[in-house]
Amino acid sequence: MSTSDGAFAGRVAAAMYERDRVAHALEIAVDEVRFxxxxxxxxxxxxxxxxxxxxxxxxxxxLADTAFAYACNARNDVNVALACTISYSAxxxxxxxxxxxxxxxxxxxxxxxxxVTVSGKSGTVHALFRGTSYQVNAQVIRE
Amino acid sequence: MSTSDGAFAGRVAAAMYERDRVAHALEIAVDEVRFxxxxxxxxxxxxxxxxxxxxxxxxxxxLADTAFAYACNARNDVNVALACTISYSAxxxxxxxxxxxxxxxxxxxxxxxxxVTVSGKSGTVHALFRGTSYQVNAQVIRE
Amino acid sequence: MSTSDGAFAGRVAAAMYERDRVAHALEIAVDEVRFxxxxxxxxxxxxxxxxxxxxxxxxxxxLADTAFAYACNARNDVNVALACTISYSAxxxxxxxxxxxxxxxxxxxxxxxxxVTVSGKSGTVHALFRGTSYQVNAQVIRE
Amino acid sequence: MSTSDGAFAGRVAAAMYERDRVAHALEIAVDEVRFxxxxxxxxxxxxxxxxxxxxxxxxxxxLADTAFAYACNARNDVNVALACTISYSAxxxxxxxxxxxxxxxxxxxxxxxxxVTVSGKSGTVHALFRGTSYQVNAQVIRE
Numbered sequence: 261m262s263t264s265d266g267a268f269a270g271r272v273a274a275a276m277y278e279r280d281r282v283a284h285a286l287e288i289a290v291d292e293v294r295f296x297x298x299x300x301x302x303x304x305x306x307x308x309x310x311x312x313x314x315x316x317x318x319x320x321x322x323l324a325d326t327a328f329a330y331a332c333n334a335r336n337d338v339n340v341a342l343a344c345t346i347s348y349s350a351x352x353x354x355x356x357x358x359x360x361x362x363x364x365x366x367x368x369x370x371x372x373x374x375x376v377t378v379s380g381k382s383g384t385v386h387a388l389f390r391g392t393s394y395q396v397n398a399q400v401i402r403e
Numbered sequence: 404m405s406t407s408d409g410a411f412a413g414r415v416a417a418a419m420y421e422r423d424r425v426a427h428a429l430e431i432a433v434d435e436v437r438f439x440x441x442x443x444x445x446x447x448x449x450x451x452x453x454x455x456x457x458x459x460x461x462x463x464x465x466l467a468d469t470a471f472a473y474a475c476n477a478r479n480d481v482n483v484a485l486a487c488t489i490s491y492s493a494x495x496x497x498x499x500x501x502x503x504x505x506x507x508x509x510x511x512x513x514x515x516x517x518x519v520t521v522s523g524k525s526g527t528v529h530a531l532f533r534g535t536s537y538q539v540n541a542q543v544i545r546e
Numbered sequence: 547m548s549t550s551d552g553a554f555a556g557r558v559a560a561a562m563y564e565r566d567r568v569a570h571a572l573e574i575a576v577d578e579v580r581f582x583x584x585x586x587x588x589x590x591x592x593x594x595x596x597x598x599x600x601x602x603x604x605x606x607x608x609l610a611d612t613a614f615a616y617a618c619n620a621r622n623d624v625n626v627a628l629a630c631t632i633s634y635s636a637x638x639x640x641x642x643x644x645x646x647x648x649x650x651x652x653x654x655x656x657x658x659x660x661x662v663t664v665s666g667k668s669g670t671v672h673a674l675f676r677g678t679s680y681q682v683n684a685q686v687i688r689e
Numbered sequence: 690m691s692t693s694d695g696a697f698a699g700r701v702a703a704a705m706y707e708r709d710r711v712a713h714a715l716e717i718a719v720d721e722v723r724f725x726x727x728x729x730x731x732x733x734x735x736x737x738x739x740x741x742x743x744x745x746x747x748x749x750x751x752l753a754d755t756a757f758a759y760a761c762n763a764r765n766d767v768n769v770a771l772a773c774t775i776s777y778s779a780x781x782x783x784x785x786x787x788x789x790x791x792x793x794x795x796x797x798x799x800x801x802x803x804x805v806t807v808s809g810k811s812g813t814v815h816a817l818f819r820g821t822s823y824q825v826n827a828q829v830i831r832e
Contacts (some may be wrong), residue, residue: 279454312489597708604751
């Protein structure tokens with residue numbers, strides 16, 4: 261185990277990413293992971309558009325949920341999503357590069373609360389996500 | 404315009420579906436639409452799996468959100484999602500056929516609340532979704 | 547222990563109610579309790595009004611939260627609220643008798659999801675509440 | 690109208706507070722109000738305790754909701770709560786002085802999202818609240 265949180269969290273994230281078919285299929289990049297923190301990014305493609313030619317809210321959710329997962333598993337304890345909320349504030353379009361930044365707000369023994377902001381290039385906030393996690397008795401990688 | 408709610412709602416849904424690239428890309432079927440009600444279904448594919456070989460929560464959300472959209476637009480007034488919540492209760496696996504049933508709980512002039520249940524074949528509840536909609540000054544199809 | 551669910555749930559609820567200073571202070575009645583179900587009622591008083599002469603949303607929440615607590619503890623296992631959401635649909639006024647009906651939607655080993663509807667006399671829905679519970683290792687009454 | 694945001698927001702808040710029977714009944718102090726921001730505080734009394742001798746979650750919600758209301762009305766446009774979520778992280782006890790800090794995260798023409806943190810003396814986070822507001826055609830005070 262690394263003496264640096266970032267390095268250890270990075271090894272955990274790398275193991276998660278290797279098995280993460282959704283991140284690969286949607287070309288979601290995991291840009292930075294620390295204990296209780298993750299930043300992921302994704303480009304809106306044609307296949308993510310709804311009938312108004314805007315990014316389907318489900319893909320904003322999916323990107324936020326991915327950042328949430330990397331943030332709450334970064335200490336190597338497996339945490340699963342129990343409940344999530346999302347508020348939409350501005351639509352995203354094809355070609356937009358979206359960045360989801362997940363930050364731990366509270367972590368108790370078993371549960372945690374994480375805030376994720378989904379922003380665009382110019383800092384536009386597209387969505388605010390909040391996730392409640394629940395810790396199970398498992399680890400991401402063998403220490 | 405049809406004298407039957409179901410028939411008119413069906414025409415609105417057909418117009419939405421034609422432009423809905425997400426539904427096509429994920430092969431989401433729109434099985435039934437009435438005023439304030441929609442039922443959609445989708446099969447979990449390999450590309451929807453996370454690192455635990457379970458359906459990524461984002462795809463349960465995306466299916467529920469799709470049913471929500473068809474339900475809250477069925478009267479032809481355009482309603483957009485303002486905020487949504489989802490609670491996960493049981494994981495879904497590759498090959499599972501998921502059904503999302505959206506029902507209007509409350510509708511006022513401008514806003515509405517819809518409950519969506521995502522269930523599996525045997526009636527297992529995978530997720531409970533609740534959406535808050537906001538009505539804008541536009542229509543889905545020209546009457 | 548009673549052979550009837552209702553009678554046992556009733557004994558659990560009676561023990562909870564005896565210690566429940568909030569229910570006494572606000573004169574909340576616990577009208578019916580079964581496993582995973584509770585119905586509570588309260589009259590809106592002058593002290594619950596906001597600056598618009600309408601019932602403060604916090605009191606609609608408080609009534610719903612109380613019904614949620616009685617429903618998720620009715621089996622005698624202590625369950626605490628982890629996260630809750632509320633959507634407001636119609637304001638309530640002084641003198642209104644409000645009824646909160648809590649129903650279990652999903653219950654797993656440790657967590658549960660409950661829907662609570664807050665209605666008025668004529669069936670008006672004032673608020674829709676959804677609670678996520680977490681079960682701790684304790685019991686309400688000694689069996 | 691004042692040239693300073695804080696002074697104008699303060700006049701709006703003073704007008705709201707004068708009519709706010711709940712704030713008076715629960716002795717909630719409105720400590721600071723600016724455009725999109727409010728800080729309120731309250732002491733947990735015996736009447737706010739549940740059967741476990743802890744502050745009923747409904748009162749944590751009520752305090753947070755009050756800060757939310759002062760924050761989203763501070764520009765003098767009336768905004769009402771549409772939907773709110775709360776996550777509980779640590780219980781509060783009788784005598785605790787609780788501080789709710791509401792901050793605007795996003796504001797569009799008609800809707801807004803506000804985050805409220807409910808903290809104790811030592812910085813303990815008791816609850817995280819998120820509110821979605823909806824702007825109606827009315828003003829708090831006559832300009």
